[in-house]
Amino acid sequence: MTLLQEKWRAYRTPGYYTKYDYAWRLVVDLDSCTGCGACVVACQAENNLPIVGERAFQEKRDMKWLRIERYWEGEYPDIKMRFLPMMCQHCDQAPCETVCPVAATYHNQDGLNVQVYNRCVGTRSCAAYCPYEVRYFNWFSASWEAPLEQQLNPEVSIREKGVMEKCTFCVQRIRQAKDEAKDEGRRVQEDDFTTACAQSCPSKALHFGDANDPQSAVSQLAKNPRAYHVLSELNTEPSVTYLARGKAMESAS
Numbered sequence: 001m002t003l004l005q006e007k008w009r010a011y012r013t014p015g016y017y018t019k020y021d022y023a024w025r026l027v028v029d030l031d032s033c034t035g036c037g038a039c040v041v042a043c044q045a046e047n048n049l050p051i052v053g054e055r056a057f058q059e060k061r062d063m064k065w066l067r068i069e070r071y072w073e074g075e076y077p078d079i080k081m082r083f084l085p086m087m088c089q090h091c092d093q094a095p096c097e098t099v100c101p102v103a104a105t106y107h108n109q110d111g112l113n114v115q116v117y118n119r120c121v122g123t124r125s126c127a128a129y130c131p132y133e134v135r136y137f138n139w140f141s142a143s144w145e146a147p148l149e150q151q152l153n154p155e156v157s158i159r160e161k162g163v164m165e166k167c168t169f170c171v172q173r174i175r176q177a178k179d180e181a182k183d184e185g186r187r188v189q190e191d192d193f194t195t196a197c198a199q200s201c202p203s204k205a206l207h208f209g210d211a212n213d214p215q216s217a218v219s220q221l222a223k224n225p226r227a228y229h230v231l232s233e234l235n236t237e238p239s240v241t242y243l244a245r246g247k248a249m250e251s252a253s
């Protein structure tokens with residue numbers, strides 16, 4: 001095996017990075033989430049997600065990088081509706097990365113599961129391997145009728161037909177914050193930026209930050225006894241931590 005092949009194989013192995021420059025993490029407090037959907041709308045506006053139309057929606061080809069899952073607890077008439085925001089978990093051991101034949105999805109030095117649009121050939125294998133079902137395929141090229149095209153975010157590229165996409169943890173905001181911090185000769189601080197979903201959440205259920213900073217909110221919240229990972233038994237090591245609903249909230253609702 002050549003050195004190039006060896007490096008390529010190691011690079012494709014989950015857990016290749018033993019230490020990240022930054023370790024971006026999202027914490028979702030399910031006690032605070034009211035299922036309002038503000039985060040879904042903010043994500044759509046920030047990341048230029050297309051409105052696919054009624055027919056595509058009926059064919060389950062809608063495009064959402066972040067969805068609010070609803071489920072019921074209890075038996076009628078004593079039932080309660082619960083909400084769980086679900087987005088790409090940016091798994092440190094991501095099954096989607098190992099299956100892509102062209103390495104269009106891989107881990108970067110910040111622990112992000114990134115997607116290279118112009119390398120993707122649309123096999124959709126990554127979507128089949130993702131246990132969280134958070135990858136979306138562009139069945140058509142999107143278009144925005146005037147004047148809607150004026151709301152597009154110039155920092156985010158428009159994806160074309162045949163390309164897979166998903167939550168990026170607002171990588172454009174991360175990029176900008178890192179560039180500005182580098183110009184000033186410092187590391188990115190907690191208050192420099194946040195993701196669109198966390199920024200828009202009216203009940204502050206979403207917290208985003210760097211887990212390499214032990215004082216950051218995400219580092220502190222990760223120690224909360226309510227903290228858990230969805231499908232943790234799969235050992236995907238997600239970067240999204242959920243805080244389960246507490247007993248106090250159970251009795252109040």
Ligand code: SF4
Pocket residue numbers: 087088089090091094095096097113129130131132133134135166236
């Ligand atoms: S949640 Fe799915 S798409 Fe995101 S990194 Fe994990 S396996 Fe990949």
